[in-house]
Amino acid sequence: MTTTLSTTGRRASTRRRTDRRLGGRRANLLYVPALILFALFTVYPLLKGVELSFTNWNGFSPRSSYVGFDNYLRLLHDANVRKTLANTLIYGVGSTLVQQILGLGLALALDRAMRGRNLARAIIYLPALVSPVVMGTMYYLFFQYNNGVLNDVTGWFGGEKVAWLSSANTALIIVVMVNSLQFVGVSMIIYLAGLQSIPWMYTEAAMLDGADAWQRFRYITLPLLQPAFATSIVLNLIGGLKLFDVIKVLTGGGPGYATNSLSTFISVTYFDAQSAGYASAMGVVLFLLIVVFTIAANTALNRRRMEEM
Amino acid sequence: MKSRPLATAAIGALALTLVACSSTAPSGTVTDGNAASFKLEFQTGLAVDTPILTTLTDLTGKFQGANPGVTIDLVPRSNTYEADLKVRLAGGNAPDLWATHGWSLLRYSEFLVPLQNEAWAKNFNPALDAAMKNKAGEFFAYPVDTDIAGIVYNADALKTAGVDPTKIKSWNDFGQALSALKAAGITPITASGKDNWFAGNLVDWMLSGAYSEAQAKDLANGTFVSDGYRLVLDQIAKWRDEGMFNVDYSSATTDDIARALGEAKTGFVFIQNSLTNNALEFNPDAKLGYIPVPSFVGDNYLIGGESQAYGISKASKHIDTAKAYLAFLAQPENTSALAAAAGTIPGLTNAKVEPGHLAASYDAFVAPGNIPLVPYFDRVSLPNGMWNTVVSTADSIITGQADVDAAVGVLKSDFTNLHGQSQ
Numbered sequence: 001m002t003t004t005l006s007t008t009g010r011r012a013s014t015r016r017r018t019d020r021r022l023g024g025r026r027a028n029l030l031y032v033p034a035l036i037l038f039a040l041f042t043v044y045p046l047l048k049g050v051e052l053s054f055t056n057w058n059g060f061s062p063r064s065s066y067v068g069f070d071n072y073l074r075l076l077h078d079a080n081v082r083k084t085l086a087n088t089l090i091y092g093v094g095s096t097l098v099q100q101i102l103g104l105g106l107a108l109a110l111d112r113a114m115r116g117r118n119l120a121r122a123i124i125y126l127p128a129l130v131s132p133v134v135m136g137t138m139y140y141l142f143f144q145y146n147n148g149v150l151n152d153v154t155g156w157f158g159g160e161k162v163a164w165l166s167s168a169n170t171a172l173i174i175v176v177m178v179n180s181l182q183f184v185g186v187s188m189i190i191y192l193a194g195l196q197s198i199p200w201m202y203t204e205a206a207m208l209d210g211a212d213a214w215q216r217f218r219y220i221t222l223p224l225l226q227p228a229f230a231t232s233i234v235l236n237l238i239g240g241l242k243l244f245d246v247i248k249v250l251t252g253g254g255p256g257y258a259t260n261s262l263s264t265f266i267s268v269t270y271f272d273a274q275s276a277g278y279a280s281a282m283g284v285v286l287f288l289l290i291v292v293f294t295i296a297a298n299t300a301l302n303r304r305r306m307e308e309m
Numbered sequence: 310m311k312s313r314p315l316a317t318a319a320i321g322a323l324a325l326t327l328v329a330c331s332s333t334a335p336s337g338t339v340t341d342g343n344a345a346s347f348k349l350e351f352q353t354g355l356a357v358d359t360p361i362l363t364t365l366t367d368l369t370g371k372f373q374g375a376n377p378g379v380t381i382d383l384v385p386r387s388n389t390y391e392a393d394l395k396v397r398l399a400g401g402n403a404p405d406l407w408a409t410h411g412w413s414l415l416r417y418s419e420f421l422v423p424l425q426n427e428a429w430a431k432n433f434n435p436a437l438d439a440a441m442k443n444k445a446g447e448f449f450a451y452p453v454d455t456d457i458a459g460i461v462y463n464a465d466a467l468k469t470a471g472v473d474p475t476k477i478k479s480w481n482d483f484g485q486a487l488s489a490l491k492a493a494g495i496t497p498i499t500a501s502g503k504d505n506w507f508a509g510n511l512v513d514w515m516l517s518g519a520y521s522e523a524q525a526k527d528l529a530n531g532t533f534v535s536d537g538y539r540l541v542l543d544q545i546a547k548w549r550d551e552g553m554f555n556v557d558y559s560s561a562t563t564d565d566i567a568r569a570l571g572e573a574k575t576g577f578v579f580i581q582n583s584l585t586n587n588a589l590e591f592n593p594d595a596k597l598g599y600i601p602v603p604s605f606v607g608d609n610y611l612i613g614g615e616s617q618a619y620g621i622s623k624a625s626k627h628i629d630t631a632k633a634y635l636a637f638l639a640q641p642e643n644t645s646a647l648a649a650a651a652g653t654i655p656g657l658t659n660a661k662v663e664p665g666h667l668a669a670s671y672d673a674f675v676a677p678g679n680i681p682l683v684p685y686f687d688r689v690s691l692p693n694g695m696w697n698t699v700v701s702t703a704d705s706i707i708t709g710q711a712d713v714d715a716a717v718g719v720l721k722s723d724f725t726n727l728h729g730q731s732q
Contacts, residue, residue: 056730058694060395061419074726080719145557146565166559168710254502255559256705268701271392273723274694275730 046287052280059276071281080257081282084265088241088286091176091261092293095240096233098180103187103232104225108217110188111195121192125185132182136249139178143250168258171251175259178246183239187232194228195221230301234294241290262286346378349627349634351619352394354408357385360586361453361617364650365638372637379630381406405625406634411615411685413450414441415693421449421620422628429639432657439684440614449620451635452656454648456616457675457682458581459599460514463588466495466573475673480544480603487553490576497553499575501561502704509700510579511707514612515541516686518604528690531728533721540605542713545706554707563587571595581616582667586652589666598670601680611674613682617651692727695720 053071057064075081110121127135142149143164151161165171198221206216244263247253253260253268260268262282270279351369355362362385369381384404387393391410397403398420409417424430425447433441433448434455441448460483462474470493472486487497500507519537520528527534548554555561555575564587569575571588573595578584585597601609619638621631637643644660654662654675664671674680687696702719705711711719 058730060398078722079715140560144560146561148560161556163556163559166708168708171559251559252503252505254505254701254704255708256710257701258708258710268697271389271395272694272697273727274395275727277730278726 049280049283049287052277053284055277055280057276058274059270059279060274064277067277071278074278075281075285080260080265081262083257084260084262085285085289087172087258087260088243088262088289090172091179091243092237092240094176095179095183095243096236098176099184099187099236100229100232102180102184104191106184106188107191107195108221111192121185121188124188127182128185130182132179132245133249135178135182136246139174139246140250143174165251166255168255171255171259175243175247175250178250179240179243182246183236187236190228190232190235191225194225198224226301230298233301234297237293237297238290241286241293262289346380347627347630348380348382349405349625349631350382350384352384352386352390352404352407354386354390354410354617360650360652361647364646368638368643368646369634372634375637376630376633379634381634401624403622403624405622405627406619406631407622409450409615409618409620411440411456411618411688412693413448413615413618413620414443415688417620418443418447418449420623422623422625422632423447423449424451424621424632424635427451427632427636427639429636429657432639432659434654434656434658436613436682437615437656440688441618450615450618451620451639452615453617453619453638453644454651454653454656456581456612456614457654457671458514458612459601459670459674461570461578461580461582461585461597461599462576463570463573464596464598466490466576469493469573470495470576472576474598474600477600478603478609480605483603484548486576487548487551491551491553495573496555496569496575498548498577498579499555499561499566499569500558500579500707501563501566502559502708503561504563504566505700505704507563507566507578507580508703508707509696510581511545512541512699512703513686513696514579514602515544515605516690517610517612517683518602518606520686520690521606525686525690528724531692533724535717535721537605538717538720539713542702542706542716545703546713549707549709558707567591570597583616583652585667597666599667599674600670601674608681610681610683612685614684614688616653616656617647618656692724692730694727694730695723698723 054066054068055064056067056070106124110117110124141147145151145161145163145165148164150164151159155161164174202220202224203216206220211219241261242263243261244267247259247261247264248267251259253264257265263286266279266282266286269282270276273279353362353365355365362383366383369383373379373381386408394407398417403420407417409421413421425433425442429451430448434452436455437448437452441450441452464474467474467486467490470486470489472489474486477483477486490497498511500511502508516537519540520534524534524537555566555569557565561569563584566575566578566580567584567587568591570578570584571590571592573592582599585595588595588597601611603609619635621628621635625631638647639657641657641659641661644655644657645663648655648660649663649665652665652667654664654671662671664675675682687699691699698720702711702716705716705719706713
């Protein structure tokens with residue numbers, strides 16, 4: 001008995017010591033490894049990218065020289081950069097809009113008790129687990145002119161074949177839709193989590209007060225979904241602005257430069273056009289663009305949430 | 310004891326840092342440079358299952374058999390071969406040997422061992438001089454073959470349309486041939502914006518005949534001359550407006566084009582002759598050939614230059630072994646076998662020419678030596694890195710995304726920037 005008490009006492013003492021050690025400044029040391037990895041693989045490449053943006057490096061030669069702000073000035077006059085910047089915004093904002101509308105709709109539909117609900121949720125979420133390259137290839141096979149699924153199906157009904165990827169506008173819309181459909185499941189899950197966190201008593205009280213379905217949605221569900229909105233919108237916005245894989249596989253940035261995003265154009269400029277310095281300047285701009293949009297979206301959504309409260 | 314968490318965190322971080330920062334051992338050094346057995350990495354730039362990779366694998370097996378302890382690791386190409394190589398060069402991690410895919414001189418020479426003093430160098434095909442030798446007479450890769458390209462055609466398609474390829478002497482003749490093909494329901498020119506080098510080839514092929522010698526010299530010296538570009542892009546825009554390109558242009562793959570060529574569904578393709586091998590896979594009986602490229606300003610010509618060529622990294626720990634390996638490949642029977650597998654002309658003059666299914670075109674246009682063989686325009690007259698702009702602007706014109714003025718503007722801008730960067 002004495003032994004048991006003694007052992008228990010030592011354990012308690014050890015736990016107290018450990019608790020003390022984990023408290024305060026010492027606990028901060030535990031995230032040092034993660035901090036070092038973050039510095040090595042995120043901060044250092046970022047700073048190196050910024051440094052490169054002031055050079056004329058071709059991406060592989062041991063030689064390069066500093067060119068000051070030339071690359072940034074060149075950005076201002078490059079029509080292709082303007083085009084790809086516009087495309088990037090279309091991908092970012094377009095995909096975000098489509099994913100919010102579809103994601104919220106699906107979440108509302110699948111939040112109800114119904115048969116096959118879990119299966120439907122799983123099926124809608126599954127594409128998010130697939131590599132965007134695979135997704136892009138699948139849709140390429142869907143939209144291609146010869147032997148494309150869409151043209152074959154329309155052909156059964158006497159329709160003419162259409163070169164879907166030849167038109168810049170159509171190709172842009174296709175890229176937005178493919179990206180949105182792939183990740184709509186993510187938005188749906190976020191909204192489902194948001195819906196399930198809304199206490200039933202609010203809805204019940206509103207029903208007792210005679211609120212109809214639209215009023216309950218407008219005045220209870222939507223305001224209480226604000227945190228979910230913020231999360232989903234910011235995630236989708238960042239994903240859309242960084243869009244790369246689907247474009248690379250589906251359209252290759254063409255026709256011409258018509259469907260390039262900044263990400264794909266950076267890749268082409270860095271590796272194919274051998275202008276690593278210039279590509280790095282574009283990368284810095286893309287980084288700042290994402291920062292600005294993310295902060296703006298977060299600020300706007302938080303302000304709205306405060307107003308609702 | 311008190312310092313254990315701190316020590317653990319510090320040691321862990323240090324270990325992770327060391328793992329992350331440690332550079333990989335130089336390729337080709339399994340243990341060390343004096344080891345009895347070692348491995349050389351060879352980035353072949355060849356797709357798996359191609360006849361030339363099969364032949365190269367067989368030959369490499371023989372070399373390894375004769376040199377116990379030496380292993381040559383033949384790495385097939387990836388979709389991002391060029392980008393991968395550039396990253397490795399930038400990181401100081403070059404393979405021991407690599408395929409230079411047309412750029413042994415202009416892009417890779419600073420990383421490669423000069424080979425002009427090798428015993429086999431006396432058989433270097435002079436047709437490759439412009440593309441592969443610098444002013445000092447140095448060259449940096451063993452040339453497996455000499456790329457000879459014209460405008461590839463399907464003889465059955467032309468016959469159906471009543472077109473005699475030997476009578477095409479000018480772009481006007483070529484335009485009439487295209488009209489005849491279109492009238493016969495055959496796609497006149499097949500290209501691709503997906504595998505977009507087809508679009509780039511179209512412009513590159515034509516540019517060589519669109520600039521006078523003096524203008525080409527100006528370009529090479531960094532003065533942009535728009536006339537030739539405008540001429541070529543106007544011609545392509547005209548063909549586009551007349552519906553001379555394949556309808557599936559934006560989604561066609563190389564295989565789609567090879568199939569169309571093999572099955573006589575297209576008349577012409579602007580591509581290296583090696584594509585005819587792919588076309589024969591779809592139709593072994595296809596009758597294929599090539600014609601010289603008509604010129605706007607001078608004589609008609611064929612395009613030639615570096616195709617399959619292998620260089621040795623200056624940083625390799627096994628340069629002598631790599632040289633011995635290239636010397637083995639450069640033996641006449643081995644070079645002949647490789648060139649035959651590629652369906653091209655050998656890069657060494659002592660190897661046997663086996664033009665195979667393209668023998669008729671070879672006999673008509675190459676063997677007599679009357680048709681000039683000019684280098685790829687972008688490689689000699691444009692700054693390194695312009696190929697991408699050539700491709701994208703050609704694609705923009707064919708798809709109607711840009712007019713000629715806009716495309717020439719992009720070319721001028723990129724030309725100026727890249728030339729400035731190379732200085």
